[in-house]
Amino acid sequence: GGGPPDGTVIDDALIVYHSDKTEITVSGRPPQDGNVCMGVWEKTGRSRYLVNHITWGGLDTTNAPAGIGNPTGPARIISKIVVSPDGNHFVGTFSLTAHDTSGNVTAHIIGVLKGTRVTVNTTVGDLL
DSSP: OOSOOTTOOOOOEEEEEOTTSEEEEEESSOGGGTOEEEEEEEEEETTEEEEEEEEOOOEEOTTOTTSOOEEOOOEEEEEEEEEOTTSSEEEEEEEEEEEOTTSOEEEEEEEEEEEEOOOTTOOHHHHO
């Protein structure tokens, strides 16, 4: 109980994985949620990768008339990814643990993820 129902979309993002084993995510979430985050990745097997991704907090806009509120704290997302043989898609699982600004766990979500490589020929329709 307490978590989102099965099948709930948690995020929709553009992610860039760099050759130096870092990544940057620009989330589809509102900027006040902390929609730009960074992480690191490592290869764990053939076409398998582990990502340690840190979101550095967002803002609680519940009582903020101007839409800017108090910090809500960071989250850590661990993703296990398997890249398709053609290198154009991936699937995997994630575990998200959110914290308040004192480090206390406020939420834990486990889910699945999938991705599509963006190339110079990719259209918006290819990603929907």
